[in-house]
Structure formats: structure tokens, C-alpha cells
Amino acid sequence: MINEPSAIQFGSGTRFPFFRSMRGKLILQFLAVSLIPLAIVGGVAITQLHATKAAANEVSDNYFPGIIHLKNAEIALLHIIEAQKNHIIAQDDVTMKRLETEIQHQRANLVKALAGFERTLYESTETEAFEIGRAVLNDFLQTNNQVILLSQTNDDEKAQSLSIGTANNRLENALGLMDNMRKSKVFGFKKAKSATAQAARTGITLTLIASLVFTVIVVMVAFLVANSIAKPVLIVTEAARKLTAGNVKSTDIGPPIEVYKFITRRDEIGEIGRAFDALTRYFQEVIADIVQVSQGLAASNLSVTPQCEYRGDFAQIKQAQEMALFNQQQMIEDIIHVFQGLAEGNLHVAPQTKYQGDFAQIKNALQTVLSDLREVCEDIVQISQEIENGNLYIMPQAEYRGDFIQIRNSLEMTAANLAEVMAKNADQDWLKTGKTQLNEQIRGEKNIVTLAKNIISFLTTYLNAQVGLFYRLKEPNHAEQGASLQMIASYAYTASENTPTEFLVGEGLVGQAALDKKAIYRTHRADECTYIIQSGLTKAAPRYVIIIPFLYENAVKGVIEIGFANALTDIQREFIERVMQDIGIVVNTAESRAKMQELLEQSQLQAEELQAQSEELQAQQEELQQTNKALQAQREELQYKQEALQHQNEELQTQSEELQTQQEELKQANEALEERTQDLV
Known part of the structure; x- marks a missing residue:
């Protein structure tokens, strides 16, 4: 609270000379601050x-x-x-x-x-x-x-x-x-x-320095203005803010010396200070009395009474405060009772005090909150129990309002995500298990027929299909003929006389799938089906058929045809398409192994034939040598027949050279065959 000012009093409505008024001082200071720095910055620029x-x-x-x-x-x-x-x-x-x-x-x-x-x-x-x-x-x-x-x-x-x-x-x-x-x-x-x-940068730097100096000067002048003009306004504003916030302990609006200078000034600011001083005195007395009443009620002192003189309309403050404090005290106690019950987990607690007027809405809100919380908690417990029991398709049943809708959405999303994750995991496990079991079926060195039987039997049973056929690509024996697809293995298939077991590439759906190197999915009508699955008691016809080729390095090795009673699922299609590459590799390996064995046997047979030819040529060479010796002896005896024998001798010599050439060629062929045999081994 401002102490008693000096005896100097000023009447309201006093007018001051221009250079002593706040407006005149601001104009002069602005001119002094702006013109001098602008001249300096302009010269540098x-x-x-x-x-x-x-x-x-x-x-x-x-x-x-x-x-x-x-x-x-x-x-x-x-x-x-x-x-x-x-x-x-x-x-x-x-x-x-x-x-x-x-x-x-x-x-x-x-x-x-x-x-x-x-x-x-x-x-x-x-x-x-x-x-x-x-x-x-x-x-x-x-x-x-x-x-x-x-x-x-x-x-x-x-x-x-x-x-x-x-x-x-x-x-x-x-x-x-x-x-x-x-x-x-x-x-x-x-x-x-x-x-x-560089000159431009120097100019910018000097301009920035001059601007910085200008800014410092402006700040200094602004600080002086704040001390001389703005500070009193800030003092009044701070005091008004304190009173508005109800801070009754801060009774002074500033240091005594500053306040004295403030209220004794001979300008408009002084008038404001003196008017605010009188207003502050009365409000501080009223606020101090309200504070002491409130503190007494807070200390459970129900006999506390106002001591200050409330004049005019302020008398209503006393009456309203007493009534409001009494009613609020009862409601606060009841609300605390309800919240304590909620904190203890008691959702059945209820308001007990009578709420009058608009305060009845508080009671209704508390009752509604308690009811909604009970429903939401019961619903969350039910959903959690169902999820724990494996029911991932449970949905919230209670009504979620306001922000509680986020809880409902979260529960629904959690259940849906869990169901989706479980389904994806099951599909992936099914795919991995199928590939593992198929690898076990095709592992080891098996001939192509046994391997095909194992593959088609496993695929048909694992995919819950009815019938399966395995076609192998057969290379033509002559250039005029085309490649064909021959059925070498089947599962649960009953052949008939009219059903072909071999297709040319491009012939029928089997040949077309091999030609296009793409899977063909076909759905037959009832009148198109042929009973190809028979047992002692029943016969059946698959309506849904997949015909898919298996390749190795983009070359068709065969075709697999599988018939289903029901339409294929996406995961079944994905499994079939995934294992085709593995089947192509293992079939190519088996074919390569069979070809290698066949080439090895052919090489051994050719080696034996070449060895026999070599021995025969060796015997012929020895006979020729003996013949040459005989001819030499006869040449001495039959010199008179030299011209005729000379011609025959030249022919024999030519034949000998040809035989030697053939022997060398056979020797080279034998060496090449041995190298090829070693490469194949």
C-alpha cells in the first residue's frame, strides 16, 4: 500500500506545458534518437x-x-x-x-x-x-x-x-x-x-555495425524512456494485475522512493498515480477483509465475519460470500466423498448432498460419469476375457461416448490386428511347413518317375485336392517332331481309353500352359466334368483345375495339373507358385543325373569299341610289316619285274600311310573320349 504522499496536492484536470508533457518529451527523444544514427548509417553506406x-x-x-x-x-x-x-x-x-x-x-x-x-x-x-x-x-x-x-x-x-x-x-x-x-x-x-x-561485404558489415550502434542507442534511449515515462505505467499495471489476481500480500506497487517520484510528478503520469493511489487504498482494505474471512473459513472457523466497511454495492459481496462459502463447503465435501470412492475402485459410490439450482447439474454429471464408467469397465473386462480365451472376433457392446470412443476404437483395432496377425502367421507357417515337407519328399537321388510320384502325391494331399497329374517334357527324337508333355505320375486318377496321356507343346490346356509358361486356372461347369476319380463306393469330378508349368532357367521342364472340389484360396495359389521353382530345380537335377549316367555308359561302350579297333589296326600293321619284308626278298629275286612291282609297292605304301593316319585319328578320338568321360564323371 502506498504510504501517505507529501503535502503537495494537484488538482485534477491540470494542463501542462508542451515540453513538460509526456507527449512533448516523447517527440523530442524520438527526433534525437532517429536523426543522428540515420546520418551516420547514410554516410557509411x-x-x-x-x-x-x-x-x-x-x-x-x-x-x-x-x-x-x-x-x-x-x-x-x-x-x-x-x-x-x-x-x-x-x-x-x-x-x-x-x-x-x-x-x-x-x-x-x-x-x-x-x-x-x-x-x-x-x-x-x-x-x-x-x-x-x-x-x-x-x-x-x-x-x-x-x-x-x-x-x-x-x-x-x-x-x-x-x-x-x-x-x-x-x-x-x-x-x-x-x-x-x-x-x-x-x-x-x-x-x-x-x-x-569485398567492397559490398565491407559496406554491409559497416552498415550492420552502424545499425547495431543505432540499435544500442535506441535501446539505451528506450531504457531511459522506460525509467522516466513507461516505468510509472508499468508500476500501475503491475499493481492492477496483482489486485486482479487477488494477491493481497503484495500491498505496495513499487519502492517508496520510486512511488513518491511517481505521484509527485507534474504531468499526466502524476495524475494517474495519485488517482490510482486513492483507489488502491480502498481496494486493499476490502481485499484484506475478504482474505481474513476466507482464511477463517478455510481454517474451519464458521464464526468469522467481515470487519471492513463495505460501502454501496460492495455490501452485497459480504452476503454473497457467506452464502456461497456455506453451500460450496457442503458440495466440496460430497464431491470429495465421491472421488475418494472412485480412487478406491468403488464404482457404486453416489452423491449424498442436496445440490440446489445449477449445482444440480454437478450431481447429474457425477451420476452419469459413474454409470458410464461402470459400463465401460464391465465391457473392457468382458472383451479382455474373450481375447484371453482365443475369441479374437469379440466386439465392444457398451455405449462409448466422448473421448471413451477412442477406447472402443482401440479395442476393436486391437482385436482386428490380433486376428489379422494370427491369420498371417498361420498362413506363413502353412507355407513354410509345406515347403519343408516337400523338400523331404524330393531329397535324395531318385529316378524321375519316383520323384514325380512323390511330388504329385504330396501336393495333392497337402492342398486338399482330389486328383493330380505330373507331365514331363519329352524332347523330340527327330528335328521334324515337336516337344511333348508325357504323363509319368498321378494321384487318385482313373484313366480311360479316350483320355490322352501325352500332349504336344501348345496342344490342349496342358500344352498351352507349357507354351505360355504361365499357370492356367479353369472352372468347369457340371456338364463339362468327367468322372476321373473313382473308388469302390463313389466317383467324383473336380470342378476347379490349375495347370501350372515348372521351369528351370526359363526353360519348361514339365507341367502339373491338380483338380479341386472347391475353389483355390489365395494362400493355396501362393504355395503352388512358390514350390514350382523348387520342383523345376529338382527335376532338372534328376534329368541331368540320368543323362550323365547314360552318357557315362555310352562313353564306356565307345571306349571298348575303340580299343578293339585299335588292336585290329595293330594286327593289320604287323601283317603289313611282314608283307614288306617278303616283298623285299622277292625284289632281289624278281628284279626283272621291278617296274610292275614298283607300282604295286607304291599302292601298298599309300594304304599303309592311310592306315597310320586312321590309327592316329582313332588314337586322338580315344583321348578326346577319355577327356569327355572324365568331365562327365
Whole structure:
């Protein structure tokens, strides 16, 4: 509470001079804070703008034009050399004159470009490089003149040689020097660009620093304004906030010295302080009395009474407070009783106190909450018990309202997710079990017929099918014949005379499935079915048939046909499609094993035949040797028949060489056969 101010009193409605009023002070301080920093920031910005402009002018007046002039000079050189080559191959004088005019025009462009480039030079090193380049260009132009003169005299060979040799070398030197000068300009351009960017960054940095200084000055001035003008308003606002919040312990609105300065000011703020001081005194007395009454009631002191003088409409506060505290005390006790029962898990607790007026809604709400909680808890218990017993399709039965709908949705989602997960797990277990059992059936070295019987028997029984057929791809014996599919195993199948057991590829559904390399699912009508499953008592016909090929490395190895009484499920189709690859691999392995055994037997038989042929040839060779010896003896005795015998001897010699050649070929064939036998083994 503000202590008694000094005897200085001010009447309400006092008017103050402009420079002493709060409005005048704010205007003067704003002008002082804004104009000076703005002038500083403007000076810094103008200085850096001049620096940036100078760097940009250097780029636009020196480096960039120099690069353009060099580019124009290169273009003129290329046009000159092109016209020179065309002049050499020109066929008439008109074309030569036109090309000579073009050369003169491009020389003028070259001189103009070099003159423009020379104006952009400002360093001695650049000037020296330019003079060297100019000298090389002059040499090139002289050589060009010589080429043109030779071409004019129709000495094209010398002109062509000079153009390809000396002129071309001097052109390359000139272009190389011009490229170096362009790189120098590009480097200077990048350097000037970097300087421009640096100047811009410096300007931004200085501007930011000046702005920061400006901000610091503004903050300092704002702090002074807050101390001189805004602080009293904050003091009043804080005091009003405390009173509004019911903080009766904080009776002062500020330090005594600050408050004294506040209420003794000779401006509008002082008027506000003095008016608020009087208001605070009365409200603090009323609030203090209300506090002591409330504290007495809180301490179970029902005899507590107001001590302050309540004037005017404030007298109603006393009466309303006494009545409200009494009624609220009874209701609070009853509500606590209900909540304590809920905390103990007693859902059958009920309100006992009489609730009057609008407070009757509290009683109704409590009763409704208790009833809903009992229904929800009973429903949750029932659902949990059903899920525990394995009933995953139980649904909530109670009525869930408001936020309790989330509980119902969560229960329904949990039950549905559990059912879905259990179904997926069961399907996956069924797939894995089927693949494992099938692998056990096809494990080991079995012939193709036994393997096919095991496969079709397992698939038919595991899929709860009625009948199954196993077709194996049979390669043709002749090129004119086509591959066919031969039934080599079946399950619960009763064949008839009219039912084929072999199909060509592309013939019937079996052959079509092999040709397309895709499964065929077929549903037969009752009149299309044929009784192919018979027992001693019954006969049946499958309505649903799947015909699916099994492949190895995209090559068909056979087809499996299975008949069902009921339509296939998705999991049954997935199982069949999954195991087809394994069946293709194992069938290919069995066929390869059978072919290897057959080739091994053939190789052994061929080896025995070759061995017999080798022994026979060896005997023939020995006989030939004996015959040669006899012929040699007869040659001495029958010298007069030498000419006739010589002819016969030559024939025998030729036959001997042929036999030796055949023996070597048989020996090589025997070695190749042995190597092939080893590879097959």
C-alpha cells in the first residue's frame, strides 16, 4: 500500500506545458534518437557505394571489354584462315576477288579489335605480352599475303604447303598468345569481381555495425524512456494485475522512493498515480477483509465475519460470500466423498448432498460419469476375457461416448490386428511347413518317375485336392517332331481309353500352359466334368483345375495339373507358385543325373569299341610289316619285274600311310573320349 504522499496536492484536470508533457518529451527523444544514427548509417553506406561503383567500373571499362575484343580478334583470324583456304581451292577469279575482299574486311576487324583491346591495357606485363602477340600476328598476316599471291598465280601446291605449314604454325602461336591474354583478363575480371564483392561485404558489415550502434542507442534511449515515462505505467499495471489476481500480500506497487517520484510528478503520469493511489487504498482494505474471512473459513472457523466497511454495492459481496462459502463447503465435501470412492475402485459410490439450482447439474454429471464408467469397465473386462480365451472376433457392446470412443476404437483395432496377425502367421507357417515337407519328399537321388510320384502325391494331399497329374517334357527324337508333355505320375486318377496321356507343346490346356509358361486356372461347369476319380463306393469330378508349368532357367521342364472340389484360396495359389521353382530345380537335377549316367555308359561302350579297333589296326600293321619284308626278298629275286612291282609297292605304301593316319585319328578320338568321360564323371 502506498504510504501517505507529501503535502503537495494537484488538482485534477491540470494542463501542462508542451515540453513538460509526456507527449512533448516523447517527440523530442524520438527526433534525437532517429536523426543522428540515420546520418551516420547514410554516410557509411554512401562511402561503400562509391567503392563498389569504382570496382564495378573497372570490370565494365577494362576487363570485360578486353575479353570481348580478344574474342572478336579470334573470330576475325578464323575467318581469315577460312577465306585463305577457300582462296586456294577457288576455281575462278570472281570467287578469288570475293575472298580477297573478305580477307581485307576481316583484317580491318582484327585491327579494330586489337586497338580496342590495347586501350584496356594498364600494366607493363600486359603491354609486353600484347606487343609479342602483335608481332606474331604480323608474321601470320605476311604469310597470309604470300599464300594469297601464290594462289593468284595458280601455284596451289606451294600455297597449300605454306598454308598448312608456316601459316598454320603462326596462327596457332597467335591464338595461344591471345588465349593467354584472355586468361589474364579473365583473372583480372575475377579479381575485380572479388574486390567488388569485398567492397559490398565491407559496406554491409559497416552498415550492420552502424545499425547495431543505432540499435544500442535506441535501446539505451528506450531504457531511459522506460525509467522516466513507461516505468510509472508499468508500476500501475503491475499493481492492477496483482489486485486482479487477488494477491493481497503484495500491498505496495513499487519502492517508496520510486512511488513518491511517481505521484509527485507534474504531468499526466502524476495524475494517474495519485488517482490510482486513492483507489488502491480502498481496494486493499476490502481485499484484506475478504482474505481474513476466507482464511477463517478455510481454517474451519464458521464464526468469522467481515470487519471492513463495505460501502454501496460492495455490501452485497459480504452476503454473497457467506452464502456461497456455506453451500460450496457442503458440495466440496460430497464431491470429495465421491472421488475418494472412485480412487478406491468403488464404482457404486453416489452423491449424498442436496445440490440446489445449477449445482444440480454437478450431481447429474457425477451420476452419469459413474454409470458410464461402470459400463465401460464391465465391457473392457468382458472383451479382455474373450481375447484371453482365443475369441479374437469379440466386439465392444457398451455405449462409448466422448473421448471413451477412442477406447472402443482401440479395442476393436486391437482385436482386428490380433486376428489379422494370427491369420498371417498361420498362413506363413502353412507355407513354410509345406515347403519343408516337400523338400523331404524330393531329397535324395531318385529316378524321375519316383520323384514325380512323390511330388504329385504330396501336393495333392497337402492342398486338399482330389486328383493330380505330373507331365514331363519329352524332347523330340527327330528335328521334324515337336516337344511333348508325357504323363509319368498321378494321384487318385482313373484313366480311360479316350483320355490322352501325352500332349504336344501348345496342344490342349496342358500344352498351352507349357507354351505360355504361365499357370492356367479353369472352372468347369457340371456338364463339362468327367468322372476321373473313382473308388469302390463313389466317383467324383473336380470342378476347379490349375495347370501350372515348372521351369528351370526359363526353360519348361514339365507341367502339373491338380483338380479341386472347391475353389483355390489365395494362400493355396501362393504355395503352388512358390514350390514350382523348387520342383523345376529338382527335376532338372534328376534329368541331368540320368543323362550323365547314360552318357557315362555310352562313353564306356565307345571306349571298348575303340580299343578293339585299335588292336585290329595293330594286327593289320604287323601283317603289313611282314608283307614288306617278303616283298623285299622277292625284289632281289624278281628284279626283272621291278617296274610292275614298283607300282604295286607304291599302292601298298599309300594304304599303309592311310592306315597310320586312321590309327592316329582313332588314337586322338580315344583321348578326346577319355577327356569327355572324365568331365562327365
